[in-house]
Amino acid sequence: MRNDARALSGIELALYMRRKTLRDWALVAAICVAVGLWSAWGTNFNLLALIEGLPHIYNLGGRMLPPDLEIIQNLGGPMIETLQMALLGTTIPIFFAIPLALFCATNTRRSHTLGNILRILLNSLRTVPELLWAMLLVSAVGLGPFPGTLALILHTTGGMGKFFYELVEGVDPGVIEAMEATGAGRFKVFWFGIIPTILPNLMSVALLYWDYNNRAATILGLVGAGGIGLTLTHAIQDFQYREAVTCLIGIVLILTVIDRISAAVRSRVI
Amino acid sequence: MDKASALSERATNTQTPMIHVSGLTKVYGKDIQAISDISLTIHKGEFTVLFGPSGVGKSTLLRCLNYLVEPTSGVVAIDGQTLGDASTKELLSIRSHVGMIFQEFNLVNRMSVIGNVMCGHLHGLVAWRALTYSFTREDQELAIRCLRRAGLHDEGLYFRRADTLSGGQKQRTAIARMLMQEPKVLLADEPIASLDVKMQHTIMELVSDLAKKDDITVVMSLHHLELAKQYASRIIGLAGGRVAFDGLPEELTDDVINRVFELVDGQVVGEADEE
Numbered sequence: 001m002r003n004d005a006r007a008l009s010g011i012e013l014a015l016y017m018r019r020k021t022l023r024d025w026a027l028v029a030a031i032c033v034a035v036g037l038w039s040a041w042g043t044n045f046n047l048l049a050l051i052e053g054l055p056h057i058y059n060l061g062g063r064m065l066p067p068d069l070e071i072i073q074n075l076g077g078p079m080i081e082t083l084q085m086a087l088l089g090t091t092i093p094i095f096f097a098i099p100l101a102l103f104c105a106t107n108t109r110r111s112h113t114l115g116n117i118l119r120i121l122l123n124s125l126r127t128v129p130e131l132l133w134a135m136l137l138v139s140a141v142g143l144g145p146f147p148g149t150l151a152l153i154l155h156t157t158g159g160m161g162k163f164f165y166e167l168v169e170g171v172d173p174g175v176i177e178a179m180e181a182t183g184a185g186r187f188k189v190f191w192f193g194i195i196p197t198i199l200p201n202l203m204s205v206a207l208l209y210w211d212y213n214n215r216a217a218t219i220l221g222l223v224g225a226g227g228i229g230l231t232l233t234h235a236i237q238d239f240q241y242r243e244a245v246t247c248l249i250g251i252v253l254i255l256t257v258i259d260r261i262s263a264a265v266r267s268r269v270i
Numbered sequence: 271m272d273k274a275s276a277l278s279e280r281a282t283n284t285q286t287p288m289i290h291v292s293g294l295t296k297v298y299g300k301d302i303q304a305i306s307d308i309s310l311t312i313h314k315g316e317f318t319v320l321f322g323p324s325g326v327g328k329s330t331l332l333r334c335l336n337y338l339v340e341p342t343s344g345v346v347a348i349d350g351q352t353l354g355d356a357s358t359k360e361l362l363s364i365r366s367h368v369g370m371i372f373q374e375f376n377l378v379n380r381m382s383v384i385g386n387v388m389c390g391h392l393h394g395l396v397a398w399r400a401l402t403y404s405f406t407r408e409d410q411e412l413a414i415r416c417l418r419r420a421g422l423h424d425e426g427l428y429f430r431r432a433d434t435l436s437g438g439q440k441q442r443t444a445i446a447r448m449l450m451q452e453p454k455v456l457l458a459d460e461p462i463a464s465l466d467v468k469m470q471h472t473i474m475e476l477v478s479d480l481a482k483k484d485d486i487t488v489v490m491s492l493h494h495l496e497l498a499k500q501y502a503s504r505i506i507g508l509a510g511g512r513v514a515f516d517g518l519p520e521e522l523t524d525d526v527i528n529r530v531f532e533l534v535d536g537q538v539v540g541e542a543d544e545e
Protein backbone atom coordinates (compact mmCIF):
# COMPACT_ATOMS: atom_id res chain seq x y z
CA MET A 1 0.00 0.00 0.00
CA ARG A 2 2.70 2.39 0.99
CA ASN A 3 4.69 1.44 -2.07
CA ASP A 4 1.68 2.14 -4.27
CA ALA A 5 1.33 5.55 -2.74
CA ARG A 6 5.00 6.24 -3.18
CA ALA A 7 4.86 5.24 -6.84
CA LEU A 8 2.18 7.85 -7.45
CA SER A 9 3.31 11.42 -7.38
CA GLY A 10 2.16 15.00 -7.23
CA ILE A 11 -1.38 15.51 -8.38
CA GLU A 12 -2.04 11.80 -8.65
CA LEU A 13 -1.11 11.33 -5.02
CA ALA A 14 -3.36 14.21 -4.01
CA LEU A 15 -6.28 12.74 -5.93
CA TYR A 16 -5.60 9.33 -4.46
CA MET A 17 -5.56 10.75 -0.93
CA ARG A 18 -8.78 12.64 -1.64
CA ARG A 19 -10.55 9.52 -2.86
CA LYS A 20 -9.24 7.72 0.18
CA THR A 21 -10.57 10.40 2.55
CA LEU A 22 -13.99 10.37 0.88
CA ARG A 23 -14.13 6.60 1.18
CA ASP A 24 -13.17 6.81 4.86
CA TRP A 25 -15.84 9.40 5.54
CA ALA A 26 -18.47 7.27 3.81
CA LEU A 27 -17.44 4.34 5.95
CA VAL A 28 -17.65 6.38 9.18
CA ALA A 29 -21.08 7.72 8.18
CA ALA A 30 -22.35 4.23 7.40
CA ILE A 31 -21.17 2.94 10.76
CA CYS A 32 -22.84 5.85 12.57
CA VAL A 33 -26.16 5.23 10.81
CA ALA A 34 -25.97 1.50 11.51
CA VAL A 35 -25.24 2.02 15.21
CA GLY A 36 -28.06 4.59 15.44
CA LEU A 37 -30.59 2.24 13.82
CA TRP A 38 -29.46 -0.66 16.01
CA SER A 39 -29.98 1.45 19.14
CA ALA A 40 -33.38 2.73 17.98
CA TRP A 41 -34.46 -0.84 17.35
CA GLY A 42 -33.24 -1.93 20.75
CA THR A 43 -35.06 0.89 22.59
CA ASN A 44 -38.36 0.81 20.66
CA PHE A 45 -37.65 4.38 19.64
CA ASN A 46 -40.76 5.44 17.82
CA LEU A 47 -41.74 8.93 16.76
CA LEU A 48 -45.29 7.77 15.98
CA ALA A 49 -45.81 6.72 19.58
CA LEU A 50 -44.64 10.16 20.66
CA ILE A 51 -47.13 11.84 18.36
CA GLU A 52 -49.92 9.52 19.52
CA GLY A 53 -49.01 10.40 23.10
CA LEU A 54 -49.27 14.16 22.52
CA PRO A 55 -52.86 14.47 23.83
CA HIS A 56 -51.83 12.69 27.03
CA ILE A 57 -48.90 15.02 27.46
CA TYR A 58 -51.23 17.98 26.92
CA ASN A 59 -53.57 16.50 29.47
CA LEU A 60 -50.76 16.03 31.99
CA GLY A 61 -49.60 19.56 31.39
CA GLY A 62 -53.12 20.76 32.19
CA ARG A 63 -53.14 18.88 35.46
CA MET A 64 -49.77 20.41 36.39
CA LEU A 65 -50.91 23.99 35.99
CA PRO A 66 -51.14 26.28 37.74
CA PRO A 67 -48.43 25.38 40.27
CA ASP A 68 -49.74 24.92 43.79
CA LEU A 69 -48.05 27.78 45.58
CA GLU A 70 -49.52 26.89 48.93
CA ILE A 71 -46.97 24.20 49.58
CA ILE A 72 -44.05 26.61 49.23
CA GLN A 73 -43.89 26.96 53.00
CA ASN A 74 -43.36 23.20 53.27
CA LEU A 75 -40.52 23.23 50.74
CA GLY A 76 -38.02 25.27 52.73
CA GLY A 77 -37.06 22.48 55.13
CA PRO A 78 -36.47 19.75 52.53
CA MET A 79 -34.71 22.25 50.26
CA ILE A 80 -32.23 23.23 52.96
CA GLU A 81 -31.79 19.55 53.79
CA THR A 82 -30.89 18.91 50.16
CA LEU A 83 -28.27 21.65 50.20
CA GLN A 84 -26.84 20.33 53.46
CA MET A 85 -26.58 16.83 52.00
CA ALA A 86 -24.70 18.20 49.01
CA LEU A 87 -22.35 20.24 51.22
CA LEU A 88 -21.35 17.27 53.36
CA GLY A 89 -21.35 15.00 50.34
CA THR A 90 -18.75 17.26 48.72
CA THR A 91 -16.57 18.40 51.61
CA ILE A 92 -16.06 15.06 53.36
CA PRO A 93 -14.79 13.30 50.21
CA ILE A 94 -12.06 15.96 49.85
CA PHE A 95 -10.46 14.62 53.03
CA PHE A 96 -10.54 11.08 51.67
CA ALA A 97 -9.57 11.93 48.11
CA ILE A 98 -6.37 13.84 48.94
CA PRO A 99 -4.62 11.00 50.81
CA LEU A 100 -6.00 8.48 48.31
CA ALA A 101 -4.41 10.53 45.51
CA LEU A 102 -1.05 10.33 47.33
CA PHE A 103 -1.26 6.54 47.41
CA CYS A 104 -2.64 6.13 43.87
CA ALA A 105 -0.65 8.55 41.72
CA THR A 106 2.21 6.81 39.94
CA ASN A 107 4.66 9.57 40.85
CA THR A 108 3.95 9.54 44.59
CA ARG A 109 2.75 6.05 45.48
CA ARG A 110 4.89 3.87 47.66
CA SER A 111 3.62 0.50 46.50
CA HIS A 112 2.23 -0.54 43.13
CA THR A 113 -0.01 -3.13 44.71
CA LEU A 114 -1.63 -0.78 47.20
CA GLY A 115 -1.99 1.87 44.50
CA ASN A 116 -3.73 -0.54 42.15
CA ILE A 117 -6.04 -1.89 44.85
CA LEU A 118 -7.06 1.65 45.79
CA ARG A 119 -7.63 2.52 42.13
CA ILE A 120 -9.98 -0.44 41.80
CA LEU A 121 -11.75 0.71 44.96
CA LEU A 122 -12.14 4.26 43.61
CA ASN A 123 -13.34 2.90 40.32
CA SER A 124 -16.02 0.78 42.04
CA LEU A 125 -17.17 3.69 44.21
CA ARG A 126 -17.50 5.86 41.13
CA THR A 127 -19.14 3.28 38.87
CA VAL A 128 -22.06 2.61 41.25
CA PRO A 129 -24.44 5.58 40.78
CA GLU A 130 -25.30 7.50 43.94
CA LEU A 131 -28.96 6.49 43.57
CA LEU A 132 -27.96 2.85 43.82
CA TRP A 133 -25.71 3.55 46.80
CA ALA A 134 -28.63 5.33 48.42
CA MET A 135 -30.94 2.33 47.86
CA LEU A 136 -28.40 0.01 49.46
CA LEU A 137 -27.71 2.37 52.35
CA VAL A 138 -31.37 3.02 53.06
CA SER A 139 -31.80 -0.68 53.71
CA ALA A 140 -28.69 -0.59 55.89
CA VAL A 141 -29.15 2.53 58.02
CA GLY A 142 -32.82 3.37 57.47
CA LEU A 143 -34.69 6.15 55.66
CA GLY A 144 -33.69 9.80 55.75
CA PRO A 145 -30.99 12.22 54.65
CA PHE A 146 -28.18 10.29 56.39
CA PRO A 147 -28.02 7.39 53.89
CA GLY A 148 -28.41 9.95 51.11
CA THR A 149 -25.40 11.89 52.35
CA LEU A 150 -23.40 8.68 52.69
CA ALA A 151 -24.33 7.76 49.13
CA LEU A 152 -23.07 11.12 47.86
CA ILE A 153 -19.86 10.71 49.88
CA LEU A 154 -19.15 7.27 48.42
CA HIS A 155 -19.80 8.21 44.82
CA THR A 156 -17.97 11.55 45.10
CA THR A 157 -14.93 10.01 46.80
CA GLY A 158 -14.59 7.67 43.83
CA GLY A 159 -14.80 10.45 41.28
CA MET A 160 -12.79 13.05 43.15
CA GLY A 161 -10.08 10.54 43.99
CA LYS A 162 -9.59 9.81 40.31
CA PHE A 163 -9.48 13.49 39.35
CA PHE A 164 -7.07 14.23 42.20
CA TYR A 165 -4.56 11.49 41.42
CA GLU A 166 -4.59 12.45 37.77
CA LEU A 167 -3.80 16.04 38.77
CA VAL A 168 -0.96 14.78 40.97
CA GLU A 169 0.41 12.77 38.06
CA GLY A 170 0.43 15.91 35.94
CA VAL A 171 2.79 17.83 38.25
CA ASP A 172 6.16 18.81 36.80
CA PRO A 173 8.63 16.08 37.87
CA GLY A 174 11.31 18.77 38.30
CA VAL A 175 9.47 20.32 41.24
CA ILE A 176 9.09 16.94 42.90
CA GLU A 177 12.77 16.24 42.31
CA ALA A 178 13.78 19.58 43.83
CA MET A 179 11.72 18.85 46.94
CA GLU A 180 13.15 15.34 47.26
CA ALA A 181 16.64 16.77 46.94
CA THR A 182 16.14 18.81 50.12
CA GLY A 183 15.78 15.60 52.11
CA ALA A 184 12.01 15.96 52.47
CA GLY A 185 10.12 12.69 52.91
CA ARG A 186 7.30 11.50 50.70
CA PHE A 187 4.54 13.28 52.59
CA LYS A 188 6.38 16.59 52.77
CA VAL A 189 7.14 16.47 49.05
CA PHE A 190 3.44 15.89 48.42
CA TRP A 191 2.30 18.56 50.84
CA PHE A 192 4.73 21.31 49.85
CA GLY A 193 5.61 20.51 46.25
CA ILE A 194 2.45 19.04 44.81
CA ILE A 195 -0.58 20.36 46.70
CA PRO A 196 0.22 24.08 46.24
CA THR A 197 0.87 23.45 42.56
CA ILE A 198 -2.49 21.80 41.90
CA LEU A 199 -4.56 23.73 44.44
CA PRO A 200 -6.65 25.72 41.91
CA ASN A 201 -7.42 22.53 40.02
CA LEU A 202 -8.36 20.74 43.23
CA MET A 203 -10.75 23.55 44.09
CA SER A 204 -12.17 23.51 40.60
CA VAL A 205 -12.88 19.78 40.84
CA ALA A 206 -14.43 20.23 44.29
CA LEU A 207 -16.72 22.96 42.93
CA LEU A 208 -17.66 20.76 40.01
CA TYR A 209 -18.70 18.04 42.42
CA TRP A 210 -20.57 20.51 44.62
CA ASP A 211 -22.54 21.51 41.54
CA TYR A 212 -23.11 17.89 40.65
CA ASN A 213 -24.06 16.83 44.17
CA ASN A 214 -26.68 19.55 44.49
CA ARG A 215 -28.38 18.00 41.48
CA ALA A 216 -27.79 14.47 42.67
CA ALA A 217 -29.15 15.28 46.14
CA THR A 218 -32.51 16.34 44.66
CA ILE A 219 -33.13 12.89 43.23
CA LEU A 220 -32.08 10.78 46.22
CA GLY A 221 -35.50 11.28 47.85
CA LEU A 222 -36.78 8.91 45.17
CA VAL A 223 -35.47 5.99 47.21
CA GLY A 224 -36.28 7.56 50.55
CA ALA A 225 -32.88 9.05 51.16
CA GLY A 226 -34.02 12.53 52.17
CA GLY A 227 -34.11 15.97 50.62
CA ILE A 228 -36.53 17.77 48.30
CA GLY A 229 -36.73 14.62 46.17
CA LEU A 230 -38.80 12.96 48.87
CA THR A 231 -41.41 15.73 48.71
CA LEU A 232 -41.40 15.54 44.92
CA THR A 233 -41.79 11.78 44.93
CA HIS A 234 -44.69 11.91 47.37
CA ALA A 235 -46.42 14.54 45.26
CA ILE A 236 -46.09 12.43 42.11
CA GLN A 237 -47.17 9.26 43.90
CA ASP A 238 -50.28 11.03 45.17
CA PHE A 239 -50.98 12.41 41.67
CA GLN A 240 -50.56 15.95 43.07
CA TYR A 241 -48.97 17.23 39.87
CA ARG A 242 -49.50 20.88 40.76
CA GLU A 243 -47.43 20.36 43.91
CA ALA A 244 -44.81 18.46 41.93
CA VAL A 245 -44.43 21.40 39.55
CA THR A 246 -43.90 23.76 42.45
CA CYS A 247 -41.14 21.43 43.69
CA LEU A 248 -39.55 21.38 40.26
CA ILE A 249 -39.62 25.15 39.95
CA GLY A 250 -38.05 25.41 43.40
CA ILE A 251 -35.32 22.97 42.40
CA VAL A 252 -34.56 24.80 39.17
CA LEU A 253 -34.39 28.15 40.94
CA ILE A 254 -32.10 26.95 43.69
CA LEU A 255 -29.81 25.11 41.28
CA THR A 256 -29.54 28.22 39.13
CA VAL A 257 -28.48 30.24 42.15
CA ILE A 258 -25.92 27.56 43.11
CA ASP A 259 -24.61 27.55 39.53
CA ARG A 260 -24.02 31.28 39.72
CA ILE A 261 -22.29 31.04 43.09
CA SER A 262 -20.00 28.25 42.00
CA ALA A 263 -19.16 30.04 38.74
CA ALA A 264 -18.28 33.16 40.72
CA VAL A 265 -16.09 31.23 43.15
CA ARG A 266 -14.45 29.34 40.31
CA SER A 267 -13.52 32.49 38.45
CA ARG A 268 -11.83 33.79 41.60
CA VAL A 269 -9.92 30.60 42.23
CA ILE A 270 -8.53 30.26 38.72
CA MET B 271 50.47 9.11 34.12
CA ASP B 272 51.80 12.57 34.83
CA LYS B 273 48.32 13.88 35.02
CA ALA B 274 47.26 11.18 37.46
CA SER B 275 50.16 11.94 39.74
CA ALA B 276 49.45 15.65 39.51
CA LEU B 277 45.87 14.97 40.51
CA SER B 278 46.78 12.75 43.41
CA GLU B 279 49.31 15.30 44.55
CA ARG B 280 46.59 17.89 44.50
CA ALA B 281 44.35 15.49 46.35
CA THR B 282 46.78 15.20 49.20
CA ASN B 283 47.22 18.93 49.21
CA THR B 284 43.52 19.59 49.45
CA GLN B 285 41.90 18.33 52.58
CA THR B 286 39.46 15.51 53.01
CA PRO B 287 37.49 13.54 50.42
CA MET B 288 33.88 14.75 50.32
CA ILE B 289 32.33 12.65 47.56
CA HIS B 290 33.56 9.18 46.86
CA VAL B 291 32.25 7.17 43.93
CA SER B 292 33.43 3.77 42.82
CA GLY B 293 32.26 1.46 40.06
CA LEU B 294 29.12 3.54 39.59
CA THR B 295 26.84 2.17 36.88
CA LYS B 296 23.29 3.06 35.98
CA VAL B 297 21.29 1.09 33.45
CA TYR B 298 17.83 2.36 32.54
CA GLY B 299 15.36 -0.34 31.61
CA LYS B 300 17.16 -3.36 30.24
CA ASP B 301 20.02 -2.08 28.18
CA ILE B 302 20.22 1.71 28.17
CA GLN B 303 23.53 2.30 29.89
CA ALA B 304 23.59 5.91 31.13
CA ILE B 305 26.88 5.71 33.03
CA SER B 306 29.20 2.79 33.42
CA ASP B 307 31.86 2.04 35.99
CA ILE B 308 32.64 5.58 37.08
CA SER B 309 35.08 5.97 39.96
CA LEU B 310 35.90 9.40 41.37
CA THR B 311 36.95 11.11 44.53
CA ILE B 312 35.99 14.75 44.90
CA HIS B 313 37.59 16.63 47.74
CA LYS B 314 36.21 19.18 50.10
CA GLY B 315 36.04 22.63 48.57
CA GLU B 316 36.59 21.50 45.00
CA PHE B 317 34.53 23.12 42.25
CA THR B 318 34.11 20.34 39.75
CA VAL B 319 32.53 20.82 36.36
CA LEU B 320 31.18 17.87 34.37
CA PHE B 321 31.10 18.33 30.65
CA GLY B 322 30.39 16.21 27.64
CA PRO B 323 27.88 15.85 24.83
CA SER B 324 24.20 15.82 25.79
CA GLY B 325 22.81 12.45 26.79
CA VAL B 326 26.20 11.33 28.06
CA GLY B 327 25.03 10.76 31.61
CA LYS B 328 25.95 14.00 33.37
CA SER B 329 22.46 14.40 34.83
CA THR B 330 22.35 10.74 35.80
CA LEU B 331 25.73 10.97 37.53
CA LEU B 332 24.64 14.06 39.47
CA ARG B 333 21.40 12.39 40.55
CA CYS B 334 23.22 9.25 41.62
CA LEU B 335 25.27 11.38 44.00
CA ASN B 336 22.20 12.05 46.15
CA TYR B 337 20.35 8.88 45.13
CA LEU B 338 17.52 10.72 43.39
CA VAL B 339 18.45 8.09 40.84
CA GLU B 340 19.42 4.82 42.44
CA PRO B 341 22.48 3.39 40.71
CA THR B 342 22.34 -0.13 39.30
CA SER B 343 25.65 -0.93 40.93
CA GLY B 344 28.55 0.81 42.59
CA VAL B 345 29.13 2.81 45.72
CA VAL B 346 28.44 6.47 46.49
CA ALA B 347 29.61 8.01 49.73
CA ILE B 348 29.09 11.60 50.83
CA ASP B 349 31.34 12.81 53.62
CA GLY B 350 32.09 9.23 54.62
CA GLN B 351 28.48 8.02 54.65
CA THR B 352 27.62 5.34 52.11
CA LEU B 353 24.24 6.07 50.55
CA GLY B 354 23.56 2.52 49.44
CA ASP B 355 23.73 1.20 53.00
CA ALA B 356 21.58 3.95 54.46
CA SER B 357 18.00 3.38 55.57
CA THR B 358 15.36 5.65 54.04
CA LYS B 359 15.54 7.88 57.09
CA GLU B 360 19.32 8.09 56.98
CA LEU B 361 19.23 8.75 53.25
CA LEU B 362 16.90 11.72 53.76
CA SER B 363 19.22 12.98 56.46
CA ILE B 364 22.26 12.75 54.15
CA ARG B 365 20.30 14.42 51.35
CA SER B 366 19.33 17.27 53.63
CA HIS B 367 22.97 18.39 53.50
CA VAL B 368 23.33 17.99 49.75
CA GLY B 369 21.83 20.94 47.94
CA MET B 370 20.72 20.82 44.34
CA ILE B 371 19.93 23.46 41.72
CA PHE B 372 18.51 22.93 38.27
CA GLN B 373 18.35 24.34 34.77
CA GLU B 374 14.63 25.06 35.11
CA PHE B 375 14.97 26.25 38.75
CA ASN B 376 12.15 23.88 39.82
CA LEU B 377 10.48 26.26 42.24
CA VAL B 378 6.93 25.77 43.44
CA ASN B 379 5.37 28.43 41.24
CA ARG B 380 2.34 29.22 43.31
CA MET B 381 4.30 29.56 46.54
CA SER B 382 5.93 32.74 47.78
CA VAL B 383 9.64 33.27 47.30
CA ILE B 384 10.33 32.95 51.02
CA GLY B 385 8.08 29.88 51.22
CA ASN B 386 10.13 28.25 48.50
CA VAL B 387 13.33 29.05 50.35
CA MET B 388 12.00 27.65 53.63
CA CYS B 389 11.25 24.39 51.81
CA GLY B 390 15.00 23.88 51.95
CA HIS B 391 14.51 23.11 55.62
CA LEU B 392 11.67 20.63 55.17
CA HIS B 393 13.80 17.79 56.46
CA GLY B 394 13.98 19.29 59.93
CA LEU B 395 10.34 20.37 60.10
CA VAL B 396 8.24 18.46 62.64
CA ALA B 397 5.09 16.76 61.38
CA TRP B 398 2.46 19.09 62.80
CA ARG B 399 4.27 22.14 61.46
CA ALA B 400 4.52 20.51 58.05
CA LEU B 401 0.83 19.65 58.08
CA THR B 402 -0.14 23.22 58.90
CA TYR B 403 2.47 24.85 56.63
CA SER B 404 3.93 26.73 59.60
CA PHE B 405 7.68 27.16 59.61
CA THR B 406 9.45 28.37 62.73
CA ARG B 407 10.59 31.89 63.39
CA GLU B 408 14.21 30.71 63.08
CA ASP B 409 13.43 29.22 59.68
CA GLN B 410 12.04 32.55 58.52
CA GLU B 411 15.08 34.44 59.74
CA LEU B 412 17.43 31.91 58.18
CA ALA B 413 15.48 32.12 54.91
CA ILE B 414 15.94 35.89 54.82
CA ARG B 415 19.68 35.50 55.46
CA CYS B 416 19.87 32.90 52.68
CA LEU B 417 18.00 35.15 50.26
CA ARG B 418 20.43 37.98 51.00
CA ARG B 419 23.39 35.64 50.62
CA ALA B 420 21.96 34.59 47.23
CA GLY B 421 21.88 38.24 46.21
CA LEU B 422 18.16 38.98 46.56
CA HIS B 423 18.17 42.12 48.68
CA ASP B 424 14.84 43.57 47.59
CA GLU B 425 12.50 42.52 50.39
CA GLY B 426 9.51 43.44 48.27
CA LEU B 427 10.22 40.28 46.32
CA TYR B 428 10.13 37.92 49.27
CA PHE B 429 6.36 37.59 49.44
CA ARG B 430 5.75 37.60 45.71
CA ARG B 431 4.79 34.37 44.05
CA ALA B 432 7.79 32.54 42.61
CA ASP B 433 6.36 32.52 39.08
CA THR B 434 6.38 36.32 38.94
CA LEU B 435 10.19 36.44 39.13
CA SER B 436 12.68 36.77 36.30
CA GLY B 437 14.93 33.85 35.42
CA GLY B 438 17.88 35.20 37.35
CA GLN B 439 15.75 35.92 40.41
CA LYS B 440 14.32 32.41 40.21
CA GLN B 441 17.76 30.85 40.20
CA ARG B 442 18.78 33.05 43.11
CA THR B 443 15.71 31.84 44.99
CA ALA B 444 16.64 28.24 44.19
CA ILE B 445 20.15 28.95 45.44
CA ALA B 446 18.72 30.41 48.64
CA ARG B 447 16.59 27.28 49.06
CA MET B 448 19.74 25.22 48.64
CA LEU B 449 21.60 27.40 51.18
CA MET B 450 18.76 26.85 53.63
CA GLN B 451 19.93 23.22 53.77
CA GLU B 452 23.33 24.42 55.05
CA PRO B 453 24.82 22.08 52.49
CA LYS B 454 28.23 20.44 52.40
CA VAL B 455 27.77 19.64 48.74
CA LEU B 456 26.02 21.43 45.91
CA LEU B 457 24.92 19.48 42.86
CA ALA B 458 24.13 21.82 40.00
CA ASP B 459 22.49 20.53 36.83
CA GLU B 460 23.13 23.06 34.03
CA PRO B 461 22.18 25.90 36.38
CA ILE B 462 22.80 28.68 33.89
CA ALA B 463 21.50 27.16 30.67
CA SER B 464 18.17 29.04 30.87
CA LEU B 465 19.71 32.42 31.69
CA ASP B 466 20.98 35.30 29.58
CA VAL B 467 24.72 35.79 29.15
CA LYS B 468 25.10 38.49 31.79
CA MET B 469 23.13 36.53 34.35
CA GLN B 470 25.16 33.43 33.55
CA HIS B 471 28.30 35.17 34.75
CA THR B 472 26.54 36.56 37.81
CA ILE B 473 25.27 33.16 38.88
CA MET B 474 28.62 31.47 38.22
CA GLU B 475 30.30 34.18 40.26
CA LEU B 476 27.82 33.61 43.08
CA VAL B 477 28.23 29.83 43.09
CA SER B 478 32.00 30.19 42.97
CA ASP B 479 31.87 32.58 45.91
CA LEU B 480 29.69 30.17 47.87
CA ALA B 481 32.12 27.36 47.16
CA LYS B 482 35.03 29.40 48.49
CA LYS B 483 33.54 31.30 51.41
CA ASP B 484 30.85 28.91 52.59
CA ASP B 485 33.02 25.87 52.03
CA ILE B 486 30.59 24.09 49.75
CA THR B 487 31.88 21.35 47.45
CA VAL B 488 30.36 21.93 44.03
CA VAL B 489 29.68 19.43 41.27
CA MET B 490 28.16 21.16 38.27
CA SER B 491 27.24 19.98 34.82
CA LEU B 492 27.92 22.73 32.34
CA HIS B 493 28.29 22.98 28.61
CA HIS B 494 29.85 26.46 28.62
CA LEU B 495 33.48 25.39 28.61
CA GLU B 496 34.81 28.94 28.76
CA LEU B 497 32.93 29.50 32.01
CA ALA B 498 34.03 26.10 33.23
CA LYS B 499 37.68 27.01 32.69
CA GLN B 500 37.17 30.33 34.39
CA TYR B 501 35.51 29.09 37.58
CA ALA B 502 36.16 25.40 38.06
CA SER B 503 39.04 23.93 40.02
CA ARG B 504 38.65 20.57 38.34
CA ILE B 505 37.05 19.47 35.11
CA ILE B 506 35.71 16.04 34.28
CA GLY B 507 34.75 15.11 30.74
CA LEU B 508 32.28 12.29 30.22
CA ALA B 509 32.00 10.30 27.03
CA GLY B 510 29.94 7.21 26.46
CA GLY B 511 29.01 7.11 30.14
CA ARG B 512 32.65 6.98 31.25
CA VAL B 513 35.24 9.45 32.46
CA ALA B 514 37.19 10.54 29.39
CA PHE B 515 39.05 13.45 30.94
CA ASP B 516 39.79 14.43 34.50
CA GLY B 517 42.11 17.31 35.14
CA LEU B 518 42.76 20.93 35.85
CA PRO B 519 41.08 23.70 33.86
CA GLU B 520 44.45 24.60 32.28
CA GLU B 521 44.71 21.09 30.90
CA LEU B 522 41.45 21.42 29.04
CA THR B 523 42.83 22.16 25.59
CA ASP B 524 40.89 22.14 22.34
CA ASP B 525 42.45 18.78 21.57
CA VAL B 526 41.06 17.32 24.76
CA ILE B 527 37.62 18.78 24.08
CA ASN B 528 37.58 17.37 20.58
CA ARG B 529 38.71 14.02 21.89
CA VAL B 530 35.91 13.91 24.47
CA PHE B 531 33.26 14.79 21.93
CA GLU B 532 34.62 12.45 19.27
CA LEU B 533 35.05 9.59 21.66
CA VAL B 534 31.32 9.20 21.92
CA ASP B 535 30.94 8.57 18.24
CA GLY B 536 34.01 6.38 18.25
CA GLN B 537 32.67 4.22 21.04
CA VAL B 538 29.21 3.92 19.67
CA VAL B 539 30.59 2.79 16.32
CA GLY B 540 33.03 0.47 18.07
CA GLU B 541 30.32 -1.20 20.14
CA ALA B 542 28.06 -1.58 17.16
CA ASP B 543 30.90 -3.26 15.27
CA GLU B 544 31.58 -5.69 18.07
CA GLU B 545 27.96 -6.79 18.15
